[in-house]
Amino acid sequence: MKSFSKINLSKLSILTSIISASQFIRSDFPSDLVILDVSNKVKEAKSYISSEIEPSQKLKKLLDLFYKNWKFGGASGIYKLSDVLWVDHVLKTGKGTAISLGIILLHIAKELNLPLYPVAFPTQLILRADGIDKKNLLINPFNGDILDQHTLEVWLKGNISPMAKLYENDLCKAESITIILKMLNTLKSALMEEKNMELALNVSNLLLQINPNDPYEMRDRGLIHAHLDCNHVALKDLIYFVEHCPEDPISEIIKVQIHSIEQKKIILH
Structure with a gap:
C-alpha cells in the first residue's frame, strides 16, 4: 500500500478524501468513474437550481433533486453494510447510510456554494445549513428530512441513554478529518463483521497512517x-x-x- 499519510486531507473535500482512501483499500475501486459521475451530478444540480436566487430555495431544490429525482435514500431488505458505504456502490444503486449519502450531498452543495456543513451528532452524521431564512436548518442525510430538537433528543435517549440531553456542542460543525475517520471506522467494522478481513486490514493500515x-x-x-x-x-x-x-x-x-x-x-x- 502506498503512503496515504502524504495526502493533505485538509485541502480535499471529504468525498475526494474518501475516494482517495478507497483506492488504497480496494484495488478495483473505479475512481475515474466515480469522479465523472459526481462531476455530472454537480453539473445537473447547477442547472436544476439555476432559476433560484435565494439560498433557501436553492437548497430546497437540491434536496428535491437528490432524494426525489435521483432517488437517493436508505437501503431496505437484506444487504451488506459495506455496500451502502462504498461510494461507488452508493452512486450506482442510490442506496446508502447517513454518512455515505451525507458525504456525497455535502460535496455537491459545496460545489454549488451552498452553506451546508457536517455535524458529528452522537447517533449519526447530520447536516447543518447555516443562515437559511435567518436560521440554521438541521437535515437528516438519510432522507433529506428537516430535523427538530425533539427528534434529536429522542435519538439521544433511544441510542445513548434515557438520561441523555441535547447540548449545543452536539450540533457544532465537524472537522473534515472527524467525518473521514468516522466513515473509515464504520467501513472497517462492516468488513470485519462480513469476515472480509483482507480489506478490513487495508482499512486498519490506512487508519494507522493517519493516526500512527x-x-x-x-x-x-x-x-x-x-x-x-x-x-x-x-x-x-x-x-x-x-x-x-x-x-x-x-x-x-x-x-x-x-x-x-x-x-x-x-x-x-
Whole structure:
C-alpha cells in the first residue's frame, strides 16, 4: 500500500478524501468513474437550481433533486453494510447510510456554494445549513428530512441513554478529518463483521497512517491479524494495546486472546 499519510486531507473535500482512501483499500475501486459521475451530478444540480436566487430555495431544490429525482435514500431488505458505504456502490444503486449519502450531498452543495456543513451528532452524521431564512436548518442525510430538537433528543435517549440531553456542542460543525475517520471506522467494522478481513486490514493500515500508534487501532489490527492466522504480528499489536491501555476493561479480554495465541505458538512448535 502506498503512503496515504502524504495526502493533505485538509485541502480535499471529504468525498475526494474518501475516494482517495478507497483506492488504497480496494484495488478495483473505479475512481475515474466515480469522479465523472459526481462531476455530472454537480453539473445537473447547477442547472436544476439555476432559476433560484435565494439560498433557501436553492437548497430546497437540491434536496428535491437528490432524494426525489435521483432517488437517493436508505437501503431496505437484506444487504451488506459495506455496500451502502462504498461510494461507488452508493452512486450506482442510490442506496446508502447517513454518512455515505451525507458525504456525497455535502460535496455537491459545496460545489454549488451552498452553506451546508457536517455535524458529528452522537447517533449519526447530520447536516447543518447555516443562515437559511435567518436560521440554521438541521437535515437528516438519510432522507433529506428537516430535523427538530425533539427528534434529536429522542435519538439521544433511544441510542445513548434515557438520561441523555441535547447540548449545543452536539450540533457544532465537524472537522473534515472527524467525518473521514468516522466513515473509515464504520467501513472497517462492516468488513470485519462480513469476515472480509483482507480489506478490513487495508482499512486498519490506512487508519494507522493517519493516526500512527493509536492503541485502539493497533488492537483492531491485531484482532484482524489473529483472524488471518498472522499470529506473530497479531501478538505485537495486541500487546501494544494492553501496555498502553491497562485500565481499559477490554484489556482483560485482549490478555485472554494473547494467551490463546501464545498457546497456539507453543503447540505448533
